[in-house]
Amino acid sequence: MPTDTGDKWDNYVKNRWFGGWKHNIQQAASFQAKSTEWVLAHIFDASDAVQWWLRLYDPGEVWIERDNGKRYYPDFIVIDNKGFYWVIEGKSDREARDSEVLEKKRAAEEWAQFVRDEAQFGTWRYMFVTETHLKSASTWEELLVRTKPIG
DSSP states (O other), rough: OOSEETTSOOOOTOEEEEEOOOSSSSSEEEEOOOOIIIIIHHHHHHOOOOOEEEOOSSSSSSSSSOOOEEEEEEEEEEEETEEEEEEEEEEEEETTTOOOHHHHHHHHHHHHHHHHHHSSEEEEEEEEEHHHHHHOOOSHHHHHHOOOOOO
């Protein structure tokens, strides 16, 4: 764990490590975006419907291969209490319509559908979350309603 680790209740500082999470399987996590990643981590951690969550990093060991051969590094993996595995991406409203972002979203939705259809690795789903979703969703259950994930 990094030596300069804040607590999850401290004020947000970009790329600072924060600990004290209830459902995070890591001792600490850092975030690049306050309005999406930071808010999502707090929602996951506060929910009894979430077994655990994992913050992913770019570059990192977890990615989705895109049609163009590039790697897409989502923000989180979450396992809920129903046993569903979630790949989750948070994006600002401004970035949400970007063509590359939409291509990554499509690749992740296809990947989740493929893995789900294979039925060997559990039920995987993809959730794309924008700032607008987060303004009207403060719980895991509300996120599910607002984002309307496929599958």
